[in-house]
Amino acid sequence: MKWLRRQKEESLEEEIRVHLAMASQARIEQGESPDEATRSARREFGNELLIKEVTRDMWGWSALERFAQDLKYAFRQIRRSPGFAAVVVLTLALGLGAITAMFSIVNGVLLEPMRFPDPGRLYVAQTIVAPRFKATGPWPVNARHFSEWRTHGKSWGQIALVSGMSLTLTGSREPEQLSGFSVSYNFFRTLGVQPARGRDFLPEEELPGHSHVVILTDALWRTHFGADPAVIGRTISLSGEPNLVIGVMPPALRMPTGGEWGPGFGSAPVIFQPLGFDVSQSRAYGEYGWGSILRLKPGVQPQQAVTEMNALIADLVRQFHIESKPGMTPLEDQATSGVHSSLWLLLATLGAVLLIVCVNAGNLMLVRTSGRYREAGVRMALGAGRGQLFRIVMTEAIVLVAMGGSLGLFLAYWGLKSFVDAAPVSLPRLDEVHMDWRVLTFSFIAMLLATLLCGLVPAWRLSRIAPLESLKSSVANSELRQRLRVREAMVSVEVALSTVLLVVGALLMLSFLRVIHTDQGFEASRVITQDFSLIGPKYTDVRTRGFIGSALLELRSIPGVESASMADRVPLRGDGTTCGLRDPDHLIDPSHPDAASNFAGLASYRFVAPDYWKTMGIPLRSGRVLNLSDQNRKVAVVSQSIAEVLWPGQDPIGRHVMSCGSIKSTVLEVVGVAGGTRVSPEQAPPLMVYEPYWEVLRGGGSFVLRTRSDPAAVIGSLHKVLRSLDPDLPIAPATTMQQILDESVADRRFEMDLAVAFAVAALLLASLGIYGIVSFAVARRTPEIGIRIALGARPRQLMAMMIRQGMLPVMAGLAAGLGAALLIGQLLASQLFGISPRDPVTISLVTLLLLFVAVCACLVPARRALRIDPARALRSE
Amino acid sequence: MPSRNAYQNQIELLQGTLDMLILRTLQSGPEHGHGISQAIRANSRELLKVETGSLYPALHRLERQGWLASEWKVSDKNQRAKFYRLTAAGKRQLTAEESKWKLLLLAIAGVMNPETNQ
Numbered sequence: 001m002k003w004l005r006r007q008k009e010e011s012l013e014e015e016i017r018v019h020l021a022m023a024s025q026a027r028i029e030q031g032e033s034p035d036e037a038t039r040s041a042r043r044e045f046g047n048e049l050l051i052k053e054v055t056r057d058m059w060g061w062s063a064l065e066r067f068a069q070d071l072k073y074a075f076r077q078i079r080r081s082p083g084f085a086a087v088v089v090l091t092l093a094l095g096l097g098a099i100t101a102m103f104s105i106v107n108g109v110l111l112e113p114m115r116f117p118d119p120g121r122l123y124v125a126q127t128i129v130a131p132r133f134k135a136t137g138p139w140p141v142n143a144r145h146f147s148e149w150r151t152h153g154k155s156w157g158q159i160a161l162v163s164g165m166s167l168t169l170t171g172s173r174e175p176e177q178l179s180g181f182s183v184s185y186n187f188f189r190t191l192g193v194q195p196a197r198g199r200d201f202l203p204e205e206e207l208p209g210h211s212h213v214v215i216l217t218d219a220l221w222r223t224h225f226g227a228d229p230a231v232i233g234r235t236i237s238l239s240g241e242p243n244l245v246i247g248v249m250p251p252a253l254r255m256p257t258g259g260e261w262g263p264g265f266g267s268a269p270v271i272f273q274p275l276g277f278d279v280s281q282s283r284a285y286g287e288y289g290w291g292s293i294l295r296l297k298p299g300v301q302p303q304q305a306v307t308e309m310n311a312l313i314a315d316l317v318r319q320f321h322i323e324s325k326p327g328m329t330p331l332e333d334q335a336t337s338g339v340h341s342s343l344w345l346l347l348a349t350l351g352a353v354l355l356i357v358c359v360n361a362g363n364l365m366l367v368r369t370s371g372r373y374r375e376a377g378v379r380m381a382l383g384a385g386r387g388q389l390f391r392i393v394m395t396e397a398i399v400l401v402a403m404g405g406s407l408g409l410f411l412a413y414w415g416l417k418s419f420v421d422a423a424p425v426s427l428p429r430l431d432e433v434h435m436d437w438r439v440l441t442f443s444f445i446a447m448l449l450a451t452l453l454c455g456l457v458p459a460w461r462l463s464r465i466a467p468l469e470s471l472k473s474s475v476a477n478s479e480l481r482q483r484l485r486v487r488e489a490m491v492s493v494e495v496a497l498s499t500v501l502l503v504v505g506a507l508l509m510l511s512f513l514r515v516i517h518t519d520q521g522f523e524a525s526r527v528i529t530q531d532f533s534l535i536g537p538k539y540t541d542v543r544t545r546g547f548i549g550s551a552l553l554e555l556r557s558i559p560g561v562e563s564a565s566m567a568d569r570v571p572l573r574g575d576g577t578t579c580g581l582r583d584p585d586h587l588i589d590p591s592h593p594d595a596a597s598n599f600a601g602l603a604s605y606r607f608v609a610p611d612y613w614k615t616m617g618i619p620l621r622s623g624r625v626l627n628l629s630d631q632n633r634k635v636a637v638v639s640q641s642i643a644e645v646l647w648p649g650q651d652p653i654g655r656h657v658m659s660c661g662s663i664k665s666t667v668l669e670v671v672g673v674a675g676g677t678r679v680s681p682e683q684a685p686p687l688m689v690y691e692p693y694w695e696v697l698r699g700g701g702s703f704v705l706r707t708r709s710d711p712a713a714v715i716g717s718l719h720k721v722l723r724s725l726d727p728d729l730p731i732a733p734a735t736t737m738q739q740i741l742d743e744s745v746a747d748r749r750f751e752m753d754l755a756v757a758f759a760v761a762a763l764l765l766a767s768l769g770i771y772g773i774v775s776f777a778v779a780r781r782t783p784e785i786g787i788r789i790a791l792g793a794r795p796r797q798l799m800a801m802m803i804r805q806g807m808l809p810v811m812a813g814l815a816a817g818l819g820a821a822l823l824i825g826q827l828l829a830s831q832l833f834g835i836s837p838r839d840p841v842t843i844s845l846v847t848l849l850l851l852f853v854a855v856c857a858c859l860v861p862a863r864r865a866l867r868i869d870p871a872r873a874l875r876s877e
Numbered sequence: 878m879p880s881r882n883a884y885q886n887q888i889e890l891l892q893g894t895l896d897m898l899i900l901r902t903l904q905s906g907p908e909h910g911h912g913i914s915q916a917i918r919a920n921s922r923e924l925l926k927v928e929t930g931s932l933y934p935a936l937h938r939l940e941r942q943g944w945l946a947s948e949w950k951v952s953d954k955n956q957r958a959k960f961y962r963l964t965a966a967g968k969r970q971l972t973a974e975e976s977k978w979k980l981l982l983l984a985i986a987g988v989m990n991p992e993t994n995q
Contacts, residue, residue: 011949011959012933012937014959015910015933015958015959016933018909018910018911018956018957018958018959019909019910019911019929021956022909022911022912022954022956022958023911025954026915044929045929046928046929046930047930050930051929051930051933051934054930054934055933055934055937057934058934058937058938058941059937059941060941
C-alpha cells in the first residue's frame with residue numbers, strides 16, 4: 001500500500017513539474033527571459049504544497065490514513081502504560097476466550113445440524129407410555145410394531161430398528177469387548193449414509209441364520225485391522241461365532257452415542273450387525289426395547305406420520321389391549337435433550353462475566369482518559385475536532401480489544417482441545433465441537449460489543465471537554481464528581497451482575513449437595529463392581545449358571561472380601577428390564593390376564609444372586625432374602641414401594657407377583673421386602689422386583705464385592721479368578737460403586753464448578769471496582785477530609801463517611817441484582833434439585849457475602865483517609 | 878496566503894461548472910493539465926482563468942469518479958506529460974451536465990427578464 005501511495009505522489013510531483021515547465025516555456029515563447037518565465041509561472045501556479053495537499057484529499061485515502069495515524073498513536077499510548085494495557089488485555093482475553101470456547105460447545109452440540117444428509121427429516125420413533133404408569137419419559141418401541149410400520153408405512157421413506165449390544169472379539173489379541181449396534185438391514189439407508197468400502201446389509205441378512213455379517217466403523221478398522229483393505233471378505237470370531245466382514249463405514253460417520261437414541265443404549269458403536277431375528281414374528285406387546293429411526297418423506301408432517309403409525313398397529317392394539325401410543329421426536333432434539341438448558345445457562349453466565357470484564361476495562365480506560373484531559377484540551381486548541389478525539393479513544397479501545405480478542409481466540413482453541421480430550425462430562429456430540437465460521441462470527445460480534453462497552457463512555461467523555469477548562473492546572477470539583485458518578489454507575493452494574501451470578505452459583509451448589517446426600521438406597525463405600533458378559537454359543541443356560549455360581553464361591557474366599565454377589569444391573573445405571581407389575585391373585589381384568597389394564601404400575605426387574613442385599617447394604621424391611629435353597633421354587637423379593645402399592649396395610653410376605661419373562665410369565669411368591677434403590681441419582685427409586693439370577697439368564701451382569709478395607713487391593717485377585725474360569729472372557733476394568741455414584745453426578749458437578757468459578761470471578765472484579773471508587777473518592781475529598789480532621793473529626797466518623805460513599809452504589813447494584821435474580825429464577829428451575837429458585841436462605845447468604853466483601857473492599861482505601869495530614873491536604877489544593 | 882478553506886470553497890462553488898468545462902474541453906481529444914487550462918482560457922476569450930489550485934484537484938477527482946482516464950504520453954513538443962481523456966461514462970456525464978446547465982441558464986434568464994416570461 002505504501003509504495004502505491006509513493007507512486008502516486010511521485011506522479012503528482014511529475015505532473016506539476018511538467019505543468020510548470022510548459023507554463024514557463026509558453027512565457028519564454030512570448031518573450032520573457034528564462035528566469036523571469038520560471039518565476040512568474042511558479043507565481044501563477046500558486047501554492048504548490050497546498051495544491052498538492054488538496055489534490056491528495058481527492059484521492060479519498062484520507063480516512064484510511066487517519067485511521068493508520070490513530071493506530072500508531074494508540075500503540076504509542078499503550079506502550080507508555082504497559083501495566084494498564086496488560087491488565088485490560090488479559091482480562092479481555094480471558095473473558096472473550098471463555099465465551100468463545102463456550103459458544104463453540106453450544107454450537108457443536110446444539111446448533112450444528114447432524115452430519116447426515118437432510119437431518120431435519122430424521123425422527124426417533126418412540127412409545128408414549130400411558131400416564132398412569134408415571135414413566136419418566138418416552139420408551140423405545142416394540143419390534144413387531146416396527147415390522148408393521150416398515151412393511152406398510154407410507155409417510156416415511158425408510159424406518160429402521162436399532163439396539164445397543166456388545167460382541168467379544170477374540171483372535172490374536174486379548175479378548176476384547178466391542179460396543180455395537182444390532183440393526184435392521186436398512187439402518188444406514190435411513191440415515192442416508194453408506195459404507196465407504198464393501199457393501200451395506202441385505203434384507204435377508206436380517207433373518208436368523210444369515211445374520212453373521214458385520215460392518216466396521218473406520219476407527220475400528222484402523223485400530224484393530226491395520227486399515228487393511230483385504231479385511232472385506234475376512235471372517236472374524238465374534239462372541240465365539242464366525243462373522244463375515246462385509247463393509248467399513250467412512251471416517252466422517254458420527255454416530256450419536258448412548259442416551260441420544262433413547263434409553264438402553266451404551267457407548268458409541270464400533271461395529272454393526274443385523275438383527276438376527278424375524279421382526280414380523282416377535283411378540284406384539286410388552287417388549288419395548290428397540291430404538292427406531294425414520295426418515296419422513298418430503299412434505300409429510302410428523303403428526304401425519306404418528307397418525308399412520310397408530311393406524312397400522314390398530315389391530316394389534318385391540319387384540320392385546322395395548323395402552324401405550326406411538327410418538328416421534330426429531331433426532332436432533334433427542335440427541336441433546338439432556339444438556340440443552342445447562343449449556344444455554346452456562347453461556348448466559350459467561351455473557352454476564354464478559355459484561356463485567358468489559359465494564360471493568362471501560363472503567364480503567366475512563367481513569368486513563370481522565371488523565372488525558374489536558375492533552376485533549378491542547379489538541380482541541382490546535383484545531384482537532386471533537387470527532388477526532390472520540391476516534392482516538394475508540395481506536396485505542398479497538399486495539400486493546402483486538403489484542404485481547406486474538407489472545408482469547410488462541411486460549412479458546414487450546415482450552416477446547418484439552419476440554420474435548422479430557423471430557424470431564426458426558427456431552428453428546430462432543431467430538432463435533434470445533435471452531436467454525438459460526439464461532440468466529442460470534443467471537444467477532446463479542447469483540448465488537450466489547451469495544452463499544454469499553455470505549456464508548458471514555459471516548460464520549462473525552463470529546464465533551466471544554467478545552468479551556470481542561471487546560472487549567474487543577475480540575476474543578478464538579479468535574480471530578482461527575483467522573484465519580486459514572487464510575488459509581490459502572491460499579492453498580494458490576495455488583496448487580498455479580499449478585500445474579502452468585503445466586504445462580506449458590507443455588508446450583510446447594511442442588512448438587514442435595515443430590516449427593518440423597519439416600520441412594522444402598523451403601524456405596526467399599527463396594528467393587530466388575531462387569532462381565534457371557535455371550536456366544538459357548539454360554540448355554542447351564543454353562544452360564546455354572547460360571548456365575550463358581551465365580552461367586554471363589555470370589556467369596558478372596559481374603560479381604562466381606563461378601564460377594566452379582567446382579568444383572570447395579571444401581572444408578574438406568575431402569576433396566578421393565579415390565580408391567582401384576583398381582584395374579586387380584587387381576588383387574590381376569591379375562592385378559594396379559595392385558596395392560598392389569599398392570600398396577602411399571603416395575604424394574606433385577607436378577608440377583610443371594611447376598612445381594614448384604615453386599616450392597618440395602619436394608620431388608622421384612623421377610624428374608626433369597627438363598628440357594630430357592631433354586632427349586634419361584635420366589636422374589638420386592639421393594640417397599642411395591643408392597644405399598646399392591647398390598648397397602650397388609651403383610652406382603654406370601655403374596656404373589658408375575659415375573660418379567662419374555663416367553664412366558666410365571667407366578668412368583670414374595671418372600672421378602674427390601675428398601676428401594678435408585679436407578680438415577682435424581683429420580684425417586686422405582687418399583688423393583690428382585691428375582692434370582694438363575695431364573696432368567698441374561699448375557700452378563702456385574703459382580704459386586706464388599707471389601708473389608710481398600711477395594712483396589714482385591715481387584716487383582718478378582719481378575720485372576722475370572723480369567724481362571726474362562727481365559728477367553730474379556731475383562732473390563734473394575735469400578736467401585738463410589739465411582740459410579742460420582743459419574744452419575746459428574747455433569748451436575750461440572751456445571752456447578754463452572755457457575756461457582758464464574759461467580760467468584762465476577763465478585764473479585766466487582767470488588768476491584770469498589771476499591772477503585774473509594775480510592776478515587778478519598779483522593780478527591782482529601783482537602784475536605786483534611787479540614788474535618790483539623791476540626792476534630794474522629795477516625796470512626798471518617799471511616800463511616802467513606803464506607804457510606806462506597807457502599808451506596810453497591811446497595812443499588814445489590815437491589816437490582818436480587819430483583820433480576822428473582823425474575824430469572826424461573827428459567828433456572830429446571831436445573832435445580834430439591835431447592836426453590838427463590839430460596840430465602842440462599843438469597844440471604846449471598847446478600848451477606850456480597851455485603852461483607854464490599855465492606856472489606858471499602859475498608860482498605862478508607863483507612864487511607866485516616867492517615868491524611870490535614871496541613872498537607874489543605875496545601876495541595 | 879489563501880487558506881486551505883478558501884481553496885476548498887472555491888472548488889465547491891465552481892465544482893459543477895469546472896467539471897463541465899473540463900469534460901467539454903476533453904471532448905475534442907485527450908489533453909494534459911496545462912493544455913486544458915490554456916484551452917479553457919482561450920475558448921473563453923481570456924475571461925475564465927482556471928486557478929491551478931482548482932484544476933488539479935478537479936482533474937484527480939474526476940479521474941477517481943471514473944469520468945476521466947489518464948495516461949503518461951509524449952506530447953507533440955516531445956515532452957512527457959500526463960494526458961487525460963474522456964471515458965464513456967464521462968461522455969454521458971457531460972451530456973447530463975450540459976442539460977442541467979441549459980436549464981440553469983433558462984431559470985436565471987427567467988428571473989433576470991421577467992417580462993419575457995409572459
